[in-house]
Amino acid sequence: MAELNTGDGGGKKGDKKVRSKKGNSRVDLTAMVDLAFLLITFFMLTTSLNKPQSMDLGMPDKPKPEDPQITMKVPDDRSLTILLGEGNKIKWYLGQFATPLAGPEEVTYGKEGIRKEILSREQILLEKFGDPKKAGLIVIIKPSKKSTYRNLVDILDEMAICKVPTYAIVDITKEEDALLAKVD
Incomplete structure (x- = not known):
């Protein structure tokens, strides 16, 4: 008192x-x-504190040497490969690297860049197959050693915006890395 x-x-x-x-x-x-x-x-x-925002990303375990190699055949007209390079550079191609159906082309991030390409490819598949659940777009993301973490996050944001149901993050090959280094 x-x-x-x-x-x-x-x-x-x-x-x-x-x-x-x-x-x-x-x-x-x-x-x-x-x-x-x-x-x-x-x-x-x-008081409720700010919760950190994160994106769910399920990554497989690294295979053991004794495990058999599992390869998955992806139809060429459904697979879009995105290469992430140095200096916010993005190149894409449709199908196999040796015999692409379209591309490789260099685009930018955002509405008029890679998002426009993904949406147009989804529309082509929708017109061709009808049901996107049966035959939707499969995106293969290949970041190079010189790309930044922000580039990967930006491309994953594009996957979420475009509602791409199937995408994978895969190691880039030497040939694809050379394609990124080549000046257009």
Whole structure:
């Protein structure tokens, strides 16, 4: 509780002038400090903090040398390969690297770049097969050693924006890396 100490309150007896003695005033702030800590604790416990935003990315385990190699045949007209290079460079091709059905072409990130290409390929497949669940676009993402983490995150954002159901992150080959290094 608050307390005010005023001393014994008077002057010396026997003096002509009686002056009141000024006492030391002291306020006990213990209760206020307790209340402040209670309020801080209350707000810390009841406030919701920002949760980190993350994208789910399921990666397979590294194969053991004794495990058999599993290869998956991907139809050429459904597979779009995206190569990520140095300096925000993106190149894409449709089908196999040796015999591409379309490309390789260099594009940019964003609405008028790779997103436009992905959406146009999805539209072609929709017109050809009808049901996107049966024969949708398969995107193979191949980042080079010189691409940045931001490039990979940006291309994964494009996959989420375009709602591509099937995509994979694969190691880039030497030939594809040479294609990225080549100046158009």
